[in-house]
Amino acid sequence: MKQLNRQQIMSILPKLDLISAIEDGFVQYSRGKVVVPPVGELLMDKGEVHIKYGYVTAEPYYVIKIASGFYQNPALGLSSSNGLMLLFSQQTGELVCSLLDEGYLTDVRTAIAGAICAKYLAPKSISAIGIIGTGIQARLQALYLKEVTDCRKIVVWGRNNIKAEKYQYDMQKQGFTVVISKSITELAEQANLIVSTTPATAPILKAEHIKPGTHITAVGSDTPTKQELATDLLAKADLVVADSLNQCQQRGEIFQAITSDKIAEANITELGDIIASGQGRDEEQQITIADLTGVAIQDIKIAEAVYLAS
Numbered sequence: 687m688k689q690l691n692r693q694q695i696m697s698i699l700p701k702l703d704l705i706s707a708i709e710d711g712f713v714q715y716s717r718g719k720v721v722v723p724p725v726g727e728l729l730m731d732k733g734e735v736h737i738k739y740g741y742v743t744a745e746p747y748y749v750i751k752i753a754s755g756f757y758q759n760p761a762l763g764l765s766s767s768n769g770l771m772l773l774f775s776q777q778t779g780e781l782v783c784s785l786l787d788e789g790y791l792t793d794v795r796t797a798i799a800g801a802i803c804a805k806y807l808a809p810k811s812i813s814a815i816g817i818i819g820t821g822i823q824a825r826l827q828a829l830y831l832k833e834v835t836d837c838r839k840i841v842v843w844g845r846n847n848i849k850a851e852k853y854q855y856d857m858q859k860q861g862f863t864v865v866i867s868k869s870i871t872e873l874a875e876q877a878n879l880i881v882s883t884t885p886a887t888a889p890i891l892k893a894e895h896i897k898p899g900t901h902i903t904a905v906g907s908d909t910p911t912k913q914e915l916a917t918d919l920l921a922k923a924d925l926v927v928a929d930s931l932n933q934c935q936q937r938g939e940i941f942q943a944i945t946s947d948k949i950a951e952a953n954i955t956e957l958g959d960i961i962a963s964g965q966g967r968d969e970e971q972q973i974t975i976a977d978l979t980g981v982a983i984q985d986i987k988i989a990e991a992v993y994l995a996s
Contacts, residue, residue, distance in 0.1 A: 688783040688996065695787050695992055699794065702991050705805075705833055708798050709961050711742075711987040715930070716958025719743050722982045725933065727909065732756055734909065740982035741776055747993075748774050751985040753792040757885055760821075767793055767822055771989045783993045791992070795984040797826035799929060800881055800903045803957065803976035805834040806966030807927065808879045808901040812837040816877025818870070818890060818914070820844035820853040823883040823905055828857060831879075841876045843867040871895055882906055882914040889916035896922070898971040907938045908979045915939045915975070917948040924972040929957050930981045938979040 690698075714720050719742055726737030733756030741748035753769035760766060767789030773782045785791060812835050817824050820842065828840055840862045844850040847866070854864040867873040874880065874895040882891060884906045891902065893916060902923075906914050920926055920943040931954060934940035943949045957976065960966045967974055 687781050688993065689786065690783065690992065690996055691786050692788045692790055694996070695785060695790065698992050698995050701995055704794070704798050704988060704991060705801060707987045707991050708795060708984055709802055711983040712802070712929070712958035712981075713962045714742055714958070715981060715983045716956045716962065720983050720986070722930070725937075729909065732758055736908070736980070738980065738982040738985055740986060742983070742986060746776055747782065747986070747990055748776050749982065749986045749989045750774070751792065751982065751989070753789050755885065765789065765822070771985055773989050773993050783989070783996075785989055785992060791988050792980070792985070793822050793826055794830075795988045796823060796905060796978065796980060797830040798988075799957075799978050799980075799984060800827045800905060801830040801834050802961070803903045803927065803978070804831055804879060804901065806960050806964075807925070807974040807976060808835065809899050809967065809970050811970075812879045814839040814841045814865075814877040814879075816840075816867075816873045816880035817842045817883065818844075818873070818880065819883035819906065820846065820849040821883065824853060824881075825857065827881045827883060827903075827905065828862065829860060835879070837879070838862050840864045841867050841873045843870055843873045874900070884914055885912055886914050887911055888913060889919075890914050891919060892916040893918040893922045895919075896973060898973060901967070901974045901976075903976045903978060904939045905978050907942075907977070910937045910941060912937075913939065913942050917943040917946040920975060921948040922973060923975045925967070925974045926954050927957050927960060927966075927974070927976040928954050929976070929978045931956050933979045933981060934977055939975070939977040
């Protein structure tokens, strides 16, 4: 049995074509070739733990992933994310590899899914990347967007101005020009590719904020109680995309909109089908939204890729 720690994993990741691997995973998922049981979940006063697991039929491994979010941790000098992934043989059930990534692979695979959404759904001409939030995912989403867009202007909004200034400083060192927005309205006026990355439980982004030709990737809402987008915004969109139709009926932005009778399940497209067809945005003036609740196929593909390259 192999064991890889966070530093070993981080040294392997730059060698991998993870966008292609995870795109392939989403396609397999939408074609019914992936077994993914319902998410296991522990919701506590100070944090949450998600257990995701599954396998691709006719492939050699299955994965069990534990990932946590404790959002008060940064005040303690700790990361808000933690966890690990376990890779097992489908043939024998033996543990093949322990990936002690401290939640890093979950953060990366989430950011890669955001880049994939932008690849197929963002407008061709991106004026600025709007980032809502200033944490780990706010950084990684922008960094992985470098793979699919030449835009290097970020407009960031966060509730804490000190954290926003730190974000600005950090991301400018990564080659971005970063403007701190005073309001969500101002951010949406300047950016036509917006990524929301917060654990909010009340809508931040509303229909009246969004101009035609904008794409939004919602990353933060991965439980039944979280919500970053107002339901009327999803109703306004020309195209609403789910990473998993099944999961999005039970959690995330689409869940909130269906529950409020703002959108119908029949009008939602799954990300794997978008990738397989190569057809996302039809017109530059469309409003498109991708709801990323995080699917175990992402964990399967990234864990397998790291293991095979180790």
